[in-house]
Amino acid sequence: MEYSPPPFFKRGPSLLTRFTFFSILSVVLLVADARFNYLVVLRQGIAGVVYPLQRLSSVPSAVATRIGEFFVTQSQLQRDNDQLRRQELLDTAALQVGKSLESENQHLRQLLGLRERLPRDFIAAEILYSNRDPFTRRVVVDRGFQHGVKAGQAVVDEAGVVGQVTRVFPWVSEVTLVTDKEQAIPIQSVRSGLRGVTFGIGYDGTLELRFMPVNADIQNGDLLVTSGIDGTYPPGLPVAVVSNIERNAAYAFARITCTPAASVTSFGQVLIVSTADRLPENPVTDEEPGPKAKRAKK
């Protein structure tokens, strides 16, 4: 038998061994996260460690903003004030009409014996920063599950739908913007009542209305609002405005590009809307294995 002499310097496992070990560990984590969506708890645990550091590192920019706010000029304040006053007047008028409509609507619904629409809860939040990950369109807001935010809730601003909460941490949560590649929203055209689904494009700040036939009743400038059939987004919120339509008979579907209604690039206040409505369970269809099913397959 051969014995190798003890190593002169104790250096641990070789470089390649260590590299292979940590690479395999990373790949296991990657697959567990991307494919199976495990590790939510682990991510939240680490987020608890990162959060104080993030707060600490945001101090300089916060101080800079404070100093900037201090030097807002009198004329600008005056202008803003005037504008807000005018806006308030308009809003009040709209609110009056809305209130009477609401009571009328409630009355009619009761008459018809329809289910009353539950008022939804809102959580006001502020966008802290946009995510560093260049592959996705996400922002981080300053409310987490300590404040009652849940994953899947819709996020809106004063102009329309901003996105959807995708990850919730103790004090912050991550909102996927409507322009993200993986974000889909069921919509309805205000003008024609046509239903569809918008998808984010990802690399630029636009949306795409997919799977619309070439002869679909869609025009430039059509406002698309949430249809509410998904139970996540309250119905009637503006999502996007159709900006460009390419109808090519060679393809089955038209290429419809839309610009988002909400300001998805600026930072500001947003509302997180709770999903209060309970949709009825999906109907369960009993599939009877038999000659019928077989025939349908053929």
Place this chain on the structure above:
Amino acid sequence: MNFDWLRAPPIGRTAPQEILLPVKARYIALTLLSALVLDLFALPPLLQQIRPDFIALTLIYWVVYHPRRVGFLPAWLLGLLMDVADGSLFGQHALAYAVLMYLAILLHRRIVMFGMRHQIVHVLLILVASQLIMLGVRLMAGADFPGALYFVPGFLGAGMWPLLFNVIRVPLRPRSDPDAV
């Protein structure tokens, strides 16, 4: 004010040779923590997109000049931290940092022999390789290529190598001037 500590990077074909104070583990941890803070603080989106990865740079420095002091484990854990902070896939930065450590340890004897200009090229190679790893992972997971701006942090990071090299060495330089009698 005396800006001696930020002396011009030695540029040339020979390696910068200095006799430095011994490095404490605490100092290494402090530099990595500062790099983490530099990586985390919020910037406007465009600047954020081109911000160099200071953790990667700091790791390269320690691995090249003190290869026995920083191992794979801290680098890997920092990678996980960055994944959570970035909201990217879990393990993406960890894998990239593992590749970075491997390349840096593999090349460290070579890098210290070169002057600053050639060191920059090596650092660029390592940084871009780690970025390519992340790009590959995300493309496989179904993302789109985010545009040519994606590689700017690698180049900026390599450009900042001389600065980082000198800043890290500031507390390590002996206080007294050896030439003074």
